[in-house]
Amino acid sequence: MNIENILAEEVAKAVKNVFGVEGRATLLPTRREFEGNYTYVFFGLVKSLKKAPAEIGAALGEYLLSHSAIVSRYNVVQGFLNLKLSDSVWIDVFRKLKSGEQRAPRNRKVLVEYSSPNTNKPLHLGHLRNNFLGYSVSEILKAAGYEVSRVCLVNDRGIHICKSMVAYRHFGNGETPESAGLKGDHLVGKYYVEFDKAYKAQVNELMGGGMPEEEAKKAAPFMVEAQEMLVQWEQNEPEIMALWKKLNGWVYEGFNTTYKKIGVDFDKTYYESDTYLLGKDIVEEGLQKGVFYKKEDQSVWIDLTDQGLDHKLVLRGDGTSVYITQDLGTTDLKFEDFSCDKSIWVVGNEQDYHFKVLFAILEKLGRSYAEGCYHLSYGMVDLPSGKMKSREGTVVDADELVEEMIATSKAITEEKGKTEGFSEEQLEALYRMVALGALKYYLLKVEPKKRMLFNPAESIDFQGNTGPFIQYTHARIRSILRKSGLDGFPVPQGLEELQTEEVDLVFLLKDYGKVVEAAAAEYSPALIANYVFDLAKTFNVFYTQHSVLNEASEASRLFRLALIEQVADTIRNGMGLLGIEVPEKM
């Protein structure tokens, strides 16, 4: 049990014994301007007891002073009772922190699905937010005691990849990633663009001949060819399959390079080409259970109006699947494969409706796991110039962005003259670490559900609320610890007076576990990010105001060293939850 809960119980006991009112007491951290560590808000009592706030506060404060071993002082402001804990409590808390209390395992399995790329073009900025979120959330859940598996569902079939294939067949001339000097995913992406160009020209030509736009879009030879190809693919035509496998193979190679570079991974990858036919048996099951109904044209629907949703198509009249059909099948498969309790989909908020429908159907079908399904919805990443649009060429390519960040990190490090004492290899690793730290932190510090703005100039900033600022703080602490010449600092038995800043730091450190739990519950790396920044910022203030190495009192010196050692650990852990590495020196 942590110190906050103990205090809350003692406050509740005081309220009961003094005023005879039962109930739980919730505490807030005391604001910096007031003396105290925790605050009990008792406006509610003022009303029910019909007494003056000052009187109530004083009575509770006096009771706690004489009955609680951990409260050393109190003050009352309006309906706020500020309680200050004794120094020995903090030293105790800190000693426990340092010994590293383990979080109890929850014995629950969670599946996190993220990334979900299409195989017709390379990853872009939006995928980066998705990847970083998925990876980070899974790390946070692990830290909160869950057993976590990461999976990826690749959209490797459909009209989009056929478009690339059509263009390659016409313009490819046997080009390969090697001969083109391009990553495989970029090469296939190039042909997707080529398709679009040629297709548009064809449409314009047809329209010039007097054909209406709608008709021209369907009649353009490239579109006809792509549609034919899709049918041939479904019929397993050997030539088409070979081409499809060749292009997708290139794409996977390219994706894997990118995943490796940005430090994300998966325990299993699902391919839509394997799963796109799944779910039809579930439609049958739903019809039998009376959850679905059939219209005259043989199409199958579900009525979700009782959930505030619509009637939704689950199978077309010609018996072909829609998206939701295969998602039903895939979800069954995933829960079967991993026998997990929870499943989280990291998918953009344009699919909010889709997931509402999916989960509602699962529930109506009586799937026991329906309750454990969660859509981690995140907002789009906008550019200062507006929305990213692939057609207008305003998409920020993931690989290019990472390379740019690394180059910038290198330039700034060299400009600051911080390259001394590093080998070439170490420098490369540092540039990469700092660049990815900046990028990941920038994308993760914003609450997932919110739409966010990506400003290239700001993202490579190394000052303020940024990844590199936190990394730098960690490196400085490690430097101090190296210079102290000690290893593993004992926490002194007693310190008469802790400085306010020292208590602030312990206070922050103590909350680390709470932040992890909250983040796990809300799937929010943003909470962790802002927390770690607060810690780094508080440390920097502490650092400039206190001598750490040359403190007169040995006990005080040791305590401070132990304290900042713990800060470094917490920063490293916190950044680890965001998938960000921290350097020993920089």
Place this chain on the structure above:
RNA sequence: GGUCUCAUAGUUCAACGGAUAGAAUAGAAGUUUCCUAAACUUUAGAUGUGGGUUCGAUUCCCGCUGAGACCA
């Protein structure tokens, strides 16, 4: 047409229904005989709009305006 999400300093982001709405950045002014100045200090600056619930609302509820997404 229907559903959902968002709206806070110039800008990018915070704030379990709590105290004087926090940071960062850009602006202004400072701090390197002292463990890493990628740092620190000071300063100025914000809740779209109208109601309601509450001792107390950025937060909850209902209009309106604006931005975005989705469903046919």
